[in-house]
Every structure is written in structure tokens, then in C-alpha cells.
Amino acid sequence: MPGKTLYEKLFDSHVVRKEDDGTALLYIDRHLVHEVTSPQAFEGLRMAGRKLWRADAALAVPDHNVPTVAAERAKGIADRVARTQVDTLGKNTREFGVTQFDMNDIRQGIVHVIGPEQGATLPGMTLVCGDSHTATHGAFGSMAFGIGTSEVEHVLATQCLLQKKMQNMRINVEGTLGAGVTAKDIVLAVIGEIGTAGGTGYAMEFAGSAIRELSMEGRMTICNMAIEAGARVGLVAVDQTTIDYVDGRPYAPKGENWDLAVAAWFDLHSDDDAIFEHEITLDAALIKPQVTWGTSPEMVVAVDSDVPDPVNELDTVKSDGMQKALSYMGLNAGVAVSEINIDKVFIGSCTNSRLEDLQQAADIIKGRKVADNVKLAMIVPGSGLIKQQAEKLGLDKIFLEAGFEWREPGCSMCLAMNADKLEPGERCASTSNRNFEGRQGQGGRTHLVSPAMAAGAAIAGHFVDVRNF
Amino acid sequence: MDKFIKVTGIVAPMDRPNVDTDAIIPKQYLKSIKRSGFGPNAFDDWRYLDPGAPDIDNTTRRLNPDFVLNQSPYDKASILIARENFGCGSSREHAVWALEDFGFRAVIAPSFADIFFNNSFKNGMLPIVLDGEIIEDLFNKVASESGYEITVDLQKQKVITQDAEEYPFEVDAFRKHCLLNGLDDISLTLQHANEIKAYEEKTKQSAPWLFQK
Numbered sequence: 001m002p003g004k005t006l007y008e009k010l011f012d013s014h015v016v017r018k019e020d021d022g023t024a025l026l027y028i029d030r031h032l033v034h035e036v037t038s039p040q041a042f043e044g045l046r047m048a049g050r051k052l053w054r055a056d057a058a059l060a061v062p063d064h065n066v067p068t069v070a071a072e073r074a075k076g077i078a079d080r081v082a083r084t085q086v087d088t089l090g091k092n093t094r095e096f097g098v099t100q101f102d103m104n105d106i107r108q109g110i111v112h113v114i115g116p117e118q119g120a121t122l123p124g125m126t127l128v129c130g131d132s133h134t135a136t137h138g139a140f141g142s143m144a145f146g147i148g149t150s151e152v153e154h155v156l157a158t159q160c161l162l163q164k165k166m167q168n169m170r171i172n173v174e175g176t177l178g179a180g181v182t183a184k185d186i187v188l189a190v191i192g193e194i195g196t197a198g199g200t201g202y203a204m205e206f207a208g209s210a211i212r213e214l215s216m217e218g219r220m221t222i223c224n225m226a227i228e229a230g231a232r233v234g235l236v237a238v239d240q241t242t243i244d245y246v247d248g249r250p251y252a253p254k255g256e257n258w259d260l261a262v263a264a265w266f267d268l269h270s271d272d273d274a275i276f277e278h279e280i281t282l283d284a285a286l287i288k289p290q291v292t293w294g295t296s297p298e299m300v301v302a303v304d305s306d307v308p309d310p311v312n313e314l315d316t317v318k319s320d321g322m323q324k325a326l327s328y329m330g331l332n333a334g335v336a337v338s339e340i341n342i343d344k345v346f347i348g349s350c351t352n353s354r355l356e357d358l359q360q361a362a363d364i365i366k367g368r369k370v371a372d373n374v375k376l377a378m379i380v381p382g383s384g385l386i387k388q389q390a391e392k393l394g395l396d397k398i399f400l401e402a403g404f405e406w407r408e409p410g411c412s413m414c415l416a417m418n419a420d421k422l423e424p425g426e427r428c429a430s431t432s433n434r435n436f437e438g439r440q441g442q443g444g445r446t447h448l449v450s451p452a453m454a455a456g457a458a459i460a461g462h463f464v465d466v467r468n469f
Numbered sequence: 470m471d472k473f474i475k476v477t478g479i480v481a482p483m484d485r486p487n488v489d490t491d492a493i494i495p496k497q498y499l500k501s502i503k504r505s506g507f508g509p510n511a512f513d514d515w516r517y518l519d520p521g522a523p524d525i526d527n528t529t530r531r532l533n534p535d536f537v538l539n540q541s542p543y544d545k546a547s548i549l550i551a552r553e554n555f556g557c558g559s560s561r562e563h564a565v566w567a568l569e570d571f572g573f574r575a576v577i578a579p580s581f582a583d584i585f586f587n588n589s590f591k592n593g594m595l596p597i598v599l600d601g602e603i604i605e606d607l608f609n610k611v612a613s614e615s616g617y618e619i620t621v622d623l624q625k626q627k628v629i630t631q632d633a634e635e636y637p638f639e640v641d642a643f644r645k646h647c648l649l650n651g652l653d654d655i656s657l658t659l660q661h662a663n664e665i666k667a668y669e670e671k672t673k674q675s676a677p678w679l680f681q682k
């Protein structure tokens with residue numbers, strides 16, 4: 001018998017029962033809930049007269065719709081439809097006995113930021129949320145994946161989900177990253193390499209010396225975007241970095257339980273003889289800062305390249321897609337990425353809104369000013385606690401003095417469900433994870449980059465190579 | 470959940486890869502706390518020329534005449550064909566609700582994103598994977614004859630064109646059973662409540678921290 005992959009270990013240890021065709025009923029340890037994908041699930045429970053199987057396994061927070069301006073948060077959400085949705089989460093969690101961090105709680109923030117921050121995300125867990133970026137939590141050696149609303153209802157009612165085992169893919173990133181190159185650049189480079197469907201049907205483990213060198217923040221950034229490579233599950237093995245991060249957090253095990261847990265967690269890695277159906281290796285030293293030019297995260301190039309020409313793509317479906325993307329993005333093939341001017345800058349989202357991300361942006365911004373052609377540059381921390389820590393370090397002053405806006409935590413312009421959005425035709429350097437048409441506002445044009453690259457673009461007014469900025 | 474046994478209908482062609490769930494139902498409509506009523510806003514950005522919002526009456530908006538689902542007879546289509554990686558992006562089940570509310574019962578593509586694929590089954594909608602070349606053929610047929618119809622027979626696991634060509638497709642046995650009978654997953658799972666409790670008891674011994682309050 002060959003050894004097991006990390007994914008197989010996590011899957012096998014959560015099987016409640018198995019059907020003949022391999023479908024397993026899996027036990028779910030943690031369920032994170034937000035306002036957008038849960039109302040219909042609670043309503044379904046109510047209509048069927050069902051109770052929660054285990055209310056203490058769930059943790060809820062409003063994030064997608066909340067305003068990022070302090071005054072509006074204090075007096076209540078102006079958008080009536082959004083307010084109803086946030087209020088509905090409050091009502092549902094009270095009625096069903098689920099803990100909720102409400103909009104004005106210091107612990108409120110983006111659901112994928114607060115899970116780890118609170119220690120509610122633990123190694124070895126199965127963790128789900130009605131949100132595709134749940135893959136983020138796999139950075140802790142937990143099996144975390146996004147689900148739809150029917151499954152949210154299923155987990156609330158049964159604490160289980162029906163799942164089939166996926167295949168295993170390993171991405172090895174070996175060597176040392178260059179200065180100014182970050183986790184975001186690694187994951188964008190991976191997506192550029194394998195495509196947005198490259199990981200479909202796989203659990204994707206990130207391994208290699210460059211991944212082990214990353215902080216938990218960096219590992220979360222990478223797992224966060226596994227879904228952008230098509231993989232529902234992203235994973236990193238547990239090591240001392242993981243344990244140190246979890247230690248002492250509010251929901252983390254305490255006392256004797258902590259010792260038991262740590263002993264068990266050290267087994268959370270793929271065995272040496274485990275079999276991966278697909279494996280690729282990247283040299284970290286060759287990865288440059290990345291910028292997306294199109295309307296899919298796989299449409300990405302290094303900052304020192306030109307926008308590619310669809311004429312050079314032989315696959316006609318792809319070439320056609322590239323043409324459509326260029327026209328939506330208002331770009332010409334062959335233009336140098338560094339010549340693309342931007343209108344707005346967004347630093348935030350569950351990909352890049354943690355303290356390390358803000359610190360990386362601040363290092364570039366310090367003592368400089370936002371360029372005149374940039375209409376709005378905003379920084380939206382991932383949680384109230386991150387905001388507080390950043391202010392303790394004086395980062396807010398660096399941002400404000402440069403001309404950035406310093407906002408309250410939430411999803412904000414990552415998906416533009418609240419007031420923060422692009423106007424038609426506006427071009428944005430964004431640290432979020434999706435550059436789909438209209439993602440940041442109808443007609444808006446999104447370029448995905450790292451926090452350092454977004455900061456550099458804000459100062460220069462166009463993309464710049466932060467390695468020599 | 471609606472049963473899915475056999476559906477015959479007009480096929481609408483959506484000739485793009487990577488149709489994402491943001492495109493299928495843009496985020497401003499996700500503020501609804503209901504499960505129905507998303508149909509008029511399916512593919513909103515492509516379908517209308519002026520911007521929409523949850524409180525705007527869609528009948529007052531200008532339709533984009535170039536968008537396939539605004540053209541007769543595709544506005545009455547119940548089967549959608551598309552290119553690779555259909556349904557990528559966000560996990561929003563609203564995408565499936567919007568397609569269903571529009572009138573679609575099946576989507577045929579060379580590949581689907583996992584979460585969308587899964588969500589479809591929970592709502593009585595069938596995602597069918599067919600080979601890229603067969604899809605290319607279907608696109609050609611649909612282009613050559615307005616109102617081209619096909620039948621999706623789940624029992625036999627076949628797509629049957631109006632020229633009586635048959636293409637078999639794969640479907641997971643359990644999902645097929647649920648769709649054919651319109652079964653609700655939750656009641657099926659709750660039949661195993663004792664096994665879930667037994668799993669919990671065992672885990673409380675081996676990993677007590679997972680149950681600490």
C-alpha cells in the first residue's frame with residue numbers, strides 16, 4: 001500500500017459512511033457562514049421544521065455587503081436590500097443559536113480572514129463555507145472547500161456533506177523568491193501555467209521550499225486562489241509555522257487539549273510515497289511580479305512583458321477569448337504592461353488584506369504620494385483586529401499621508417456589492433482574486449496584482465516593476 | 470426538488486469558454502434573500518444595454534439585440550450549450566437558480582467548474598459533459614436551423630438530437646437516482662443520524678479539541 005496524500009488523510013478521517021459507488025458522507029468540523037449565501041438555507045430549515053445539528057460548529061459574520069465607511073456603519077446600511085440581507089443574518093443566527101460577529105464588532109471582517117484569525121480554522125479540520133474562496137483555510141492543513149446554498153442547508157441540518165474523493169495534484173515551488181516577489185505572484189504564475197481549469201477535479205497541494213518559507217499569510221494567499229486554478233481544495237502541510245500561528249488564538253485548543261492537538265497535527269503532511277495523479281514544479285527564482293491583462297486570472301504576464309497578441313494563439317476558441325478580453329479591457333496587443341495607466345487602486349479582499357499584505361504595501365508607499373491620475377486609492381483591511389494592529393504600527397498614517405483612503409473591513413471592491421465599485425471603463429490595480437467582466441462594477445477593468453505591485457501602481461499612476469522601484 | 474426524467478427543448482448556443490457565475494448572475498442580485506425571481510436578471514450585463522439593480526423594473530430596460538437569449542426562439546430555450554469550464558468562479562447557487570428561472574433544465578459543455586456542477590444537481594438541473602467535437606457539431610446544427618431541438622433522456626443517459634443522433638453521457642449513479650426521483654438530500658442523510666452520532670462519539674475521544682466550546 002502506498003502512503004497517503006494529505007488530502008487523502010483528511011478525507012479518510014472524516015468519513016461517516018461510504019456508498020458502494022465511492023460517495024462518502026463526510027463529517028464537517030467547522031462551518032463559516034455569511035449573509036449572501038445563507039438566507040435561503042435558513043429559510044429552507046424553517047420551512048421543513050428542521051433544527052441545527054450542531055450550532056457550536058458554525059460561526060457567522062456579515063462581510064460581502066457591509067459598507068466600508070465608518071459613518072454609514074454607525075447609522076445603518078443605506079442600501080435597503082443589502083440592509084435586509086445583513087439583518088436577516090442577525091435574525092437567523094439568533095433564532096438558530098449560532099455565534100455571529102456583527103458589523104460593529106471589532107472581530108468582524110472577511111469570513112476567510114476571521115476564521116484563521118480567531119483560531120476557528122484549525123489543522124486537520126474539514127471546513128466549509130458558502131463561498132468559493134474557502135480554499136484559503138487549506139493553508140492550515142485542513143480540508144476546506146466552498147459549497148452552494150443547498151449544501152449550506154445540508155451542513156446546518158446534518159453536520160455532513162456528500163462528497164466523492166478528488167484526485168491529487170501537487171505544485172512544487174522550489175528555491176528562493178526574488179526580492180519584491182510575493183505569494184500572490186507565485187499563485188498567479190501557477191494559474192498562468194496550468195490555466196483556470198487546470199485544477200478542476202483535483203485537490204491541489206502546494207509544496208516545496210518556497211512554500212515552506214512563506215508565512216501563514218502568504219500560504220493563505222496561495223490557497224485562496226486555488227479555486228482560480230479550478231481546484232476546490234488548496235492545501236499546505238502543517239509545520240511549526242502553522243502551529244505557532246494557531247497558538248493562543250481565541251478558538252484554539254487550550255491546556256491538555258493543545259498538547260494532544262499538536263501531536264496529532266504533525267502527521268498532517270503527504271507521505272513520502274504518496275501518489276499524486278498530477279505534479280508540476282516551478283522554480284521560485286524565475287517568478288517575476290505578475291499582472292493580469294484580461295478577464296480571466298489565467299490571462300496573466302510578468303510585469304516586464306507586453307500584452308500578448310491573440311494572433312499568436314493557435315487554439316481558435318482561446319484566441320477568440322483573448323480578443324474579447326482585450327476589447328473589454330480596452331487594451332491593444334503588444335503594449336508594454338508598464339505603460340498601462342490606472343484610475344483606481346484597491347488593496348484588500350480575502351486574498352490580500354492581512355497585516356503582512358498591508359505592511360508590504362506600506363513599505364512601498366512610505367513617504368510617497370498617490371499619482372494625480374489615480375482617482376481613488378483605497379485600503380480595506382480584512383478585519384477589525386487587523387485594522388487595529390495596523391494602526392498600532394502607524395501604517396494608517398503612511399497610507400493617509402500618501403493620499404489613500406483607509407476603510408472599515410469587508411469584501412468591498414473585491415466584488416462591489418456595496419458602494420465601492422468601478423465606473424464603466426475605469427481601470428483598477430487590485431489585490432483581489434477575480435478579474436471577470438464586471439466583477440468590480442459594470443464595465444470596470446480589473447488587473448490582479450500583489451499588494452506591493454498595487455502600491456507601486458498607485459504611486460506611479462501605471463504599473464511598475466516593484467523590484468526596482 | 471423538481472424531478473428530471475426526460476426534457477425536450479430548444480437549444481440556445483453560448484459560444485464562449487469560461488462563462489463564469491458572475492456573468493450568469495451579477496452580484497447586485499445576490500442581495501435577495503429569496504430563491505426565486507432571478508430569471509429576468511440571468512446574464513444581466515450581456516442581456517441589457519443599461520445597468521440594472523434589484524429595485525429597477527427590468528421591463529423598462531433596453532435589451533441588447535445581439536445577445537443570443539434575447540433572440541427568438543432562444544428566449545424559449547430549455548437547453549444551453551457552451552464551451553469549456555462553464556460555471557467557473559463564485560460558488561453562488563443563485564447562478565443555477567437564475568438559469569432555471571429563465572427556463573433552462575440542462576446545460577451541455579465540454580467541462581464544468583466543480584461547484585457549479587454540484588449545485589446544478591441540487592436544483593433539478595442537469596449538467597452534461599460531452600466531448601468537445603460533439604459540442605462543435607451541436608453548435609453547427611443549432612446555427613444551421615433556427616429552433617433546433619434536442620432531448621435529454623436521463624434514464625437512458627443519452628442526448629438525442631432531432632435528427633435522431635444519440636450521444637451517451639456519464640452521470641453519477643446516486644445523483645441520477647436523486648434527480649429521477651426528485652429526492653431531497655437532507656432527509657436521505659438524516660436516515661443515517663445514528664452513524665453521524667457514532668462518528669461524533671468516536672471523535673470526541675480521539676480529537677476532543679474539535680468539540681471544546
Ligand code: SF4
Nearest residue numbers: 133349350411414415
Ligand atoms: S473578499 Fe472577495 S473573494 Fe473574498 S469572500 Fe469577499 S467577495 Fe469573496
